[in-house]
Amino acid sequence: MTVESALRASRATPGPGAVRPGRAVTVPISALDVSRPLRSGGPNPDHVRTLAALDASLLPPILVHHPTMRVLDGAHRVQAELLRGGTHIRVEFFEGTEEECFVLAVRSNVGHGLPLPLADRKAAAARILRAYPQWSDRSIGEVSGLSPKTVGAIRRRSAEENPRLNGGGRLGRDGRTYPTSVAEGRLYASKLIGERPHASLREIASRAGISLGTAQDVRKRLENGQDPVPGARGGVRRAVGPDGEGTCNDSALDANGNRRTVPDVPHPSLPERLRPLKQDPALRSTDMGRALLRLLSSHEIPVAHWQALIDGVPAHRARAVADIADQCARIWQEFAREMAGRVSEG
Incomplete structure (x- = not known):
């Protein structure tokens, strides 16, 4: 298992800490490092006894950091196997950095088994924020089992000491970077x-x-x-x-x-500027005036409709349409200059 598989979200286990199953192997329990548990209170004895009463073959393999043999997920299953008198356990290895291991450990402990206490999940979210400040609040929330609102509050508190946590964009669950606002x-x-x-x-x-x-x-x-x-x-x-x-x-x-x-004076929209022209009898009562209003009104199209027109042009006609549109624009510009000249003459 690689960190790429951990950071790719799947529908079954979304979030940057998503885990995908790999090939399990059996190793001696004595070779494992269980000295750094995620839970501040250590293993839960009642949960260990519950697991010990189950068939070990029905339990999933534990997750272990291969270079250090540290148990990332499955400390209760290790204790349960020892309680049954076992000496070996099935493991799934992960290759990655210390912080990547931590993300996987948190994500795995949140996703199944005995959930981490709220205080431990908040502490985990704060550590992930320090390691990956570009991750979105929603992504970190899915890894740590917290709401985006809670992660946002943790980020704001942490940013008072480390402003870097609020800088740059946010990496979403889809792998894209989004602006912070x-x-x-x-x-x-x-x-x-x-x-x-x-x-x-x-x-x-x-x-x-x-x-x-x-x-x-x-x-x-x-x-x-x-x-x-x-x-x-x-x-x-x-x-x-x-x-x-x-x-x-x-x-x-x-x-x-x-x-x-000078202070901002918002320009009225095209429909607002056309409205008094359409109501002017001097234009409405002549053939040329009505023709002009129809031509001007033909541009009274929402931006979304313009985009639909653009998308509807086949690729092999795009250049021809662009040239014609450019020619029409130049004609209107010349018309505008003529009209402006009449205004200055008047």
Whole structure:
């Protein structure tokens, strides 16, 4: 058994400490090291007697760290075999580091047999946090038999002494690294959108570790000139440039040549800006006006629908569609310049 098999989650035994059965061998009990039990109170005598009364062939093999012969899981079964007068026991070996052994020991003792006391599980979670701070609270909770909320509280207390425990992302049960907060994920998504404006929402969501709906909302907020994080404080609207750094859209230079910012004024959405045009009789009463409103309204499509249109284009037509869309965009840009010129002339 390797640490890779221990860290891969399975449906039967999920979590970074998942154990998969290997080939069992029989070894002398005298060769085993049982000097470092997980339980602070030592073996439970009643549980040992209960196991001793069972057929030994019905019990699973114990888990042993091969290089040191330390018993990771099965201390009660060892004592029960000694109580029966036995001298040998079936074992399953594990190759790994000290901390990997500890994770396996905790996961195995939580998964079956006599559960670890709450105090021991909390102490185990704190040690796993120190060894693997990148693991998510849920992953550590599944290893130690605690709720994610309890692990989070342990992390906060431990982080007061070791801030490293709150840094970086979190490694989930699926092996992917996720941001420590939704806000962090939104900011990273906005950076990705700035770097790759034509990337799909699915790709942005996957790389930023956020949901598809959150990625859609980030892109929509950026299109509307809003901060990618709802309720962001500071009064300055931020956009994300290609380098990922926040920039101020509404900015100018003061008399000293320094950039100044103006308070955020959220841009209304496209439907909100179209509404008064659709209600204007001067446009609605003419053929050209109605044609223009229909053309403008054709872009009144939610971001998710745009993504569906993109996904629906076959790969061999992607370049042709992209070129036509680019040509349409240039036509609209020229139209916008003509309209802006009329405004300045008026």
